[in-house]
Amino acid sequence: MSGCADYTQMCSNVSVVSECKTNTMLPGLPTTQDAAQYVQSICSSMAMDGCDACVFPAGGGYPQCDILSTYAHLCTSMPDMDQCASFKSICQATPSFSLCSSSGSTDAPPSMIMYFHQGIHEYVLFKSWVPNNNGQYVGAWFAIFFIAVFYQGLNVLRSNCEAYWLLSAEKGDKKWRLLGKNGFFVGYFAWKHTKIDLMRLVFTFIESTISYALMLITMTFNVGLFFAVVTGLAVGIFFFGRHRSLAGLAEAGKLDGCASCQ
Structure with a gap:
């Protein structure tokens, strides 16, 4: 992004600034515009837990919320949606990314998989009835x-x-x-x-x-x-x-x- 030109110049070469080494780039990270479109597309096609976190203004523009976290939450719930291809590519390239590692946590919502599968983490009729072990x-x-x-x-x-x-x-x-x-x-x-x-x-x-x-x-x-x-x-x-x-x-x-x- 144009606003990151100074940071890119500073960290593109060998730098003594530690943040250049610890805060590495996330390959495949969508822009704010793309992430917002993904969230809006998912929530307009189906009602999912987490959609209420980002309410899009009637006149257009971005919602006042953490769009990337909401996008990750929705894709963790139902990873096979077409809109989640970008999120899956991020997690494949950087498995240690915090929003990706939460998908394996028992606190994460169960995935909605529309074909026969195995596993124990599943909604059973109620939001509170989720086997975690x-x-x-x-x-x-x-x-x-x-x-x-x-x-x-x-x-x-x-x-x-x-x-x-x-x-x-x-x-x-x-x-x-x-x-x-x-x-x-x-x-x-x-x-x-x-x-x-x-x-x-x-x-x-x-x-x-x-x-x-x-x-x-x-x-x-x-x-x-x-x-x-x-x-x-x-x-x-x-x-x-x-x-x-x-x-x-x-x-x-x-x-x-x-x-x-x-």
């Missing part, structure tokens, strides 16, 4: 595994309850026809159906929440977490799948009651 990763694996097992058990319970409610509705319709259109019985059966609808609502809310949470975990593309989900689903169907046959018995009129569906 093997013990935490194993704990997260078993937590996800048991959630998947529970999901299968809940799914089987819901299918059995639906069968039981169907059988009860058929019996209720027969009772209603025999008793006539008495106001008390009309109100009773109306409340009973409303109660069943409310239970369906609760079942759907819990099942959908768990289902989408498991889907988001598999979308981390972490091999270990992916298999925590599918293994939990498989083990869950191993333990609970046989009980799904109760639904068929209920439809055939052979199931007298379902205590958990009351």
